[in-house]
Amino acid sequence: MSTPDPKLLLAWYDSHARTLPWRVPPQPAGRRVLPDPYRVWLSEIMLQQTTVAAVKGYFDDFTRRWPSLADLAAADLDDVLRAWAGLGYYSRARNLKACANAVVADHGGAFPDNETELRKLPGIGAYTAAAIAAIAFDRPAVVVDGNVERVVSRLFRLTEPLPGSRPLIREKATLVTPNHRPGDFAQAMMDLGATICTPRKPVCGLCPWEKSCLVAHDADVAQFPRKAPKTARPTRHGTVFVVFQADGSVLLRKRPEKGLLGGMAEVPGTEWTAQSADHAEKFAPFICTKWTKLNRPVEHTFTHFHLVLSVWTGVADHANQTIDKHWWSSREAVAGEALPTVMRKVLKAAEPHRPGL
The missing domain is CATH 1.10.340.30 (Hypothetical protein; domain 2)
Known part of the structure; x- marks a missing residue:
């Protein structure tokens, strides 16, 4: 050589x-x-x-x-x-x-x-x-x-x-x-x-x-280059709640500043854990009386784990109803929010249930 x-x-x-x-x-x-x-x-x-x-x-x-x-x-x-x-x-x-x-x-x-x-x-x-x-x-x-x-x-x-x-x-x-x-x-x-x-x-x-x-x-x-065998990614599970108002706006909140997706926007939801469980009762009674669970979960793969999210959608009981540290994002504004890809997947999956379509 x-x-x-x-x-x-x-x-x-x-x-x-x-x-x-x-x-x-x-x-x-x-x-x-x-x-x-x-x-x-x-x-x-x-x-x-x-x-x-x-x-x-x-x-x-x-x-x-x-x-x-x-x-x-x-x-x-x-x-x-x-x-x-x-x-x-x-x-x-x-x-x-x-x-x-x-x-x-x-x-x-x-x-x-x-x-x-x-x-x-x-x-x-x-x-x-x-x-x-x-x-x-x-x-x-x-x-x-x-x-x-x-x-x-x-x-x-x-x-x-x-x-x-x-x-x-x-x-x-x-x-x-x-x-x-x-x-x-x-x-x-x-x-x-x-x-x-x-x-x-x-x-x-x-x-x-x-x-x-x-x-x-x-x-x-x-x-080449040779690569060591990949270890299997663990799977985590969670539940998210896509809450709409009658005008089509959606409820968002900000993730903690530190940690995965720090400071990004998201729809409300549970912690992501190793065990599969649907915790709709933790959020559902607070703002909507009727919820619909999507037939298929939303899945997304991060570097170190695979995420499976159950998605519930509902319409707020009262116009302008709010929750501390959350905000309503209008149809026009949501595209410009700091939403990570996994949350955009969630909103896309819930889109057929948005009021006014």
């Missing part, structure tokens, strides 16, 4: 770089025009555990509403959560706001240009710090995301399964990471994994490192 040559990858990137809204494309003769660190940071936070296709619309919306870091720092957290709704992993949105506040308060509104200081900021871990340092400031840094893990595992035929192989993957990635054009190289590695060295059907014949790769064209290339 010949050592993968970074120059070959950079030359490929110069011709095949993806066009992305947060990216400055490669420049002629290897010159580098540095992107806005705010846009790099925002995109990297959004892209965690999510796809480029899912992020593009959110990124455009965020940068339109909050064009600069200072604008985001001045924003209301609830507005940020509403804008983030549907993107998932909502602690990222809270850390996004906390990080913007910290950069403005402690760094004069300018991101630090090195990994050590970047890692001190809320929501920025090892990968994100390296990515910002390399892409936004052209600092030499080893940037290892899921795409890079796949590329490196195949290049060196690393048979130890993830996550145990990560230290070795980083060691091998360090061997091929140059000091020259580190920002472009980091993005080239990401693009190679996203467009050529794909999970299921890599196009080895188009790869600039084909001759250096130990698994190129092998029948088992798609088996």
Whole structure:
């Protein structure tokens, strides 16, 4: 095996770089025009555990509403959560706001240009710090995301399964990471994994490192990187109550600030527990006299567990009847509420029972 040559990858990137809204494309003769660190940071936070296709619309919306870091720092957290709704992993949105506040308060509104200081900021871990340092400031840094893990595992035929192989993957990635054009190289590695060295059907014949790769064209290339067997997700159960008013508005409340989906909006409901039980009596008598239970539960899978929700719908006994710390969201307003995906599923399932249809 010949050592993968970074120059070959950079030359490929110069011709095949993806066009992305947060990216400055490669420049002629290897010159580098540095992107806005705010846009790099925002995109990297959004892209965690999510796809480029899912992020593009959110990124455009965020940068339109909050064009600069200072604008985001001045924003209301609830507005940020509403804008983030549907993107998932909502602690990222809270850390996004906390990080913007910290950069403005402690760094004069300018991101630090090195990994050590970047890692001190809320929501920025090892990968994100390296990515910002390399892409936004052209600092030499080893940037290892899921795409890079796949590329490196195949290049060196690393048979130890993830996550145990990560230290070795980083060691091998360090061997091929140059000091020259580190920002472009980091993005080239990401693009190679996203467009050529794909999970299921890599196009080895188009790869600039084909001759250096130990698994190129092998029948088992798609088996790299190896992965440890997944443990089964436990199932949790709960009951939710979709309460409508005669005008079609729906009753919502805010989840606790800390914990899963912290600070997001939801319809009232029970705790999510390991045991299946319908607890309609805990909420039902308080605001509606007649309830309808949907025939099918709503299901949603989180990272660490699967959730099954029984859904009850009803119409409030009296107009404008309220409960402390709850509010009525109109037909028009509910689309803009900070509702996580699981709650939007609940409301969609209950929609046929909304008054006035």
